[in-house]
Amino acid sequence: MKKATFLIVLLIVLSLVFSGMLLAQAKKGGAIAATAASVWDYLKKEGYAKNWKMWPGTTSMYQGPEPHGAFLTTYVNDAALKSINVKKGKFSDGAIIAQDNFSKDKKLKFISVMYKVKGYNAKDGDWFWAQYKLDGRVEAEGKVDECIKCHVAQKGNDYVYTSKLK
Numbered sequence: 137m138k139k140a141t142f143l144i145v146l147l148i149v150l151s152l153v154f155s156g157m158l159l160a161q162a163k164k165g166g167a168i169a170a171t172a173a174s175v176w177d178y179l180k181k182e183g184y185a186k187n188w189k190m191w192p193g194t195t196s197m198y199q200g201p202e203p204h205g206a207f208l209t210t211y212v213n214d215a216a217l218k219s220i221n222v223k224k225g226k227f228s229d230g231a232i233i234a235q236d237n238f239s240k241d242k243k244l245k246f247i248s249v250m251y252k253v254k255g256y257n258a259k260d261g262d263w264f265w266a267q268y269k270l271d272g273r274v275e276a277e278g279k280v281d282e283c284i285k286c287h288v289a290q291k292g293n294d295y296v297y298t299s300k301l302k
């Protein structure tokens with residue numbers, strides 16, 4: 137009888153540990169699937185434009201070069217912020233950059249996103265690319281040639297333009 141009780145207790149403890157591990161995994165950035173829909177859900181849930189920091193050194197609605205819009209606001213999640221601040225030249229797995237793209241008359245037109253997913257596209261920096269209309273309609277997603285063709289000019293800076301990572 138005692139042995140059976142012991143086994144039951146062991147089973148309970150093990151299942152608690154296991155579900156704890158699953159929960160910890162789900163909380164990591166890496167747990168977001170590399171699809172436009174799941175990244176959009178995550179951005180909404182996070183309230184990125186309210187709760188995320190702006191890219192260090194940038195302000196709200198700075199004047200940006202084409203093609204993204206006349207005015208830009210660039211937000212970064214915690215993983216991306218850390219990567220920028222440590223100056224190691226690369227973003228870590230789970231880093232997300234979400235850039236609001238405004239027209240000349242300061243209307244929000246698009247949201248352009250880069251999401252670092254280890255192993256997703258090693259030859260082009262492991263970035264998942266997406267661009268959305270305001271209602272979440274997807275303009276582009278995935279390993280988007282059009283995005284990569286231009287951003288590859290910044291290959292030595294992990295494909296980003298906004299500031300030096302080293």
Ligand code: HEC
Binds near residue numbers: 202265267296
């Ligand atoms: C013709 C060149 C060009 C193309 C095409 C392009 N970008 Fe960019 N992108 C830029 C430049 C230049 C910046 C810097 C703007 C700034 O000052 O933040 C930028 C900035 C960004 C940023 C902010 C991070 C960074 O690089 O500084 C994101 C996110 C982004 N682009 C996503 C995209 C996505 C997604 C696509 C494809 C749908 C795309 N870009 C296509 C030139 C381009």
